[in-house]
Amino acid sequence: MWACTDIVEAVKARQRTTGGLPRAAFVITMVWPRTLLVGQVDIALAEYGIPTLNVRTTERVAYPTIAIEGKSVLDGRDRTAQQEILAMRDEIERLCR
Structure with a gap:
């Protein structure tokens, strides 16, 4: 977690x-x-x-596999991965309101 320190300090300084x-x-x-x-x-x-966002992504083969194809998991077949990403999008949108 120590790797987060510099970016956290930069974000807080900007805030x-x-x-x-x-x-x-x-x-x-x-x-x-x-x-x-x-x-x-x-x-x-x-x-x-x-x-920390409540939504997290889990360890799934779909993420690296679809990335190799240059696509998003939304283009793939793994419904759980799709749900994770859509839930993350929704949570971020709520935070931005």
Whole structure:
């Protein structure tokens, strides 16, 4: 998580000079559901004081496979991957209102 420090400091510095903009949130990807690591990541990121999206993407073959083809998972067949991306889009849109 230490790799986040520089970008978090840059975002917070910008927010201080622009009245809280840009809005920022962590996006957690490649999650292995029901593992202890998920909770540890949440705890570690909370220390930065920037929210984390509720929606996460899970470890799925569809993401690298479709990327090799130069496409989006929305073009593929993995419905779960599609649902993850659409849910993430919806959450980001809500945050931007």
